[in-house]
Amino acid sequence: MSADLPRDPAPPSADLYDGAALRALEAAATAHLGGDAFALMRRAGEAAWRELLRHWPQARRIVVVCGPGNNGGDGYVLANHARQAGLEVRVVRLAAHPPGSELARRACADFTGAGGVVAEFDGALPGADVVVDALFGIGLSRAPDAACSALIAAIAGAGAPVLALDAPSGVETDSGDVPGTAVRADVTLQFLAAHAGLRTGAALDQVGTLALAPLDLPAGVLAEVEPVAACLDARMLAARFAPRPRNSHKGGSGHVLCIGGDEGKGGAVLLAAEAALRCGAGLVSVATRPAHVAPLLARCPEAMVQAVESEAALAPLLQRATVLAVGPGLGQEVWGRALHQAALASGKPLVLDADALNLLAHHAQSPPADAVLTPHPGEAARLLGISTREVQANRFAAARLLCACFGCAVVLKGAGTVVAAPGERPQVIAAGNPGMAVGGMGDVLTGCIAALRAQGFPAFGAAVAGALLHAVAGDAAAAGGERGLLPGDLIAQLRRLVNP
Structure with missing residues (x-):
């Protein structure tokens, strides 16, 4: 990295x-x-x-x-x-x-x-x-x-x-x-x-x-x-990004592979890929269903989009990647389960979201210690085998329990996102707004964290910086109003915010 x-x-x-x-x-x-x-x-x-x-x-x-x-x-x-x-x-x-x-x-x-x-x-x-x-x-x-x-x-x-x-x-x-x-x-x-x-x-x-x-x-x-935790707001974002050396090259900024987009769900993995590119990943590949290749290339020609129908077809992409962003639009059927299993077995750093978390909950698999899990409260509840109400009743306790159960960094999304990891003081994100309560926002967050991880951030640092970046971008995008805010509006803000 x-x-x-x-x-x-x-x-x-x-x-x-x-x-x-x-x-x-x-x-x-x-x-x-x-x-x-x-x-x-x-x-x-x-x-x-x-x-x-x-x-x-x-x-x-x-x-x-x-x-x-x-x-x-x-x-x-x-x-x-x-x-x-x-x-x-x-x-x-x-x-x-x-x-x-x-x-x-x-x-x-x-x-x-x-x-x-x-x-x-x-x-x-x-x-x-x-x-x-x-x-x-x-x-x-x-x-x-x-x-x-x-x-x-x-x-x-x-x-x-x-x-x-x-x-x-x-x-x-x-x-x-x-x-x-x-x-x-x-x-x-x-x-x-x-x-x-x-x-x-x-x-x-x-x-x-x-x-x-x-x-x-x-x-x-x-x-x-x-103290038991720390609170981060927009004023604390710029300190997390240093200028790149003049002789930087794309290979030095990491290669993110986004895995997802089952039939009819190609938009989710596209959002993750676009976010990863705007957050500075040197290379971004997408492994998805054949039907989504042409639309994704038309929308985002900077991404290298591959049709993947089997674990065998995914293997060379896994080998070239620095970090895997797994879950946006992945689904929980045979195709999604196969790609999810291959990703977990790859030994590569992982950012797991959406259906990757649901598969983790249903099949009792253990992610590597340098993975980042990004559940919303409902997904956290499934991972822990408790109710969403119990998660929301004590978000700090839920984040700690997720860390204890899975041994890796966790971003518990929601109002006042809590980022935790074993041995680290939890961080609360004092940014973001209700306009971000719309489908696709989590896919953007996945791309943000994966891109930072690919560029050299440690797992917990990428989780914290990515969650803060995502929330601050949401606030910037909501300047024209919260209702009707779209994930793409956040992506448009990311480039400016990672270049203080």
């Missing part, structure tokens, strides 16, 4: 933390403040107040919904700041939610001692310009009960923008799952560090704009706790 595109092995990323790591951070931060946990709560409440002012400077009526724990304590501190600033402040809580922690009781006492009033929820919230959700934060790991659900529904029915503290109540911050009702925030302010579960899955429809308040703690405090 070529070294034309060497990358920084650890380009910039944003660290993500789960609930256990966040609690460890709280303990480290408290120790840094001399053991004064209430000082940390005061910082959090003040940061929340500043965030409210930043987004809604004209707000005069504030309703703060407080829960029984420290998240509620943060809300009481915010309410006190708002009251001191002369705003009309109403704190509302459930009758069953008096402050339950020592810190929350102290924050509540400060608020009421200064003249603040706390009201029990009676089925509706007072009129407000902004509602602050300080109900649960990171403290809830189950569906809210009936009383809490009614309060959450009242927040939605208030008709005012919502600032959520730490996390929208009802969203599980480890997984991103929304097992019941949940607050839909306009802004979510995370304290200390970014929360992993707010970056993927169902949480993305609840969090609104994500903000972070590090609470003026030095970087050394964060260094005491290991």
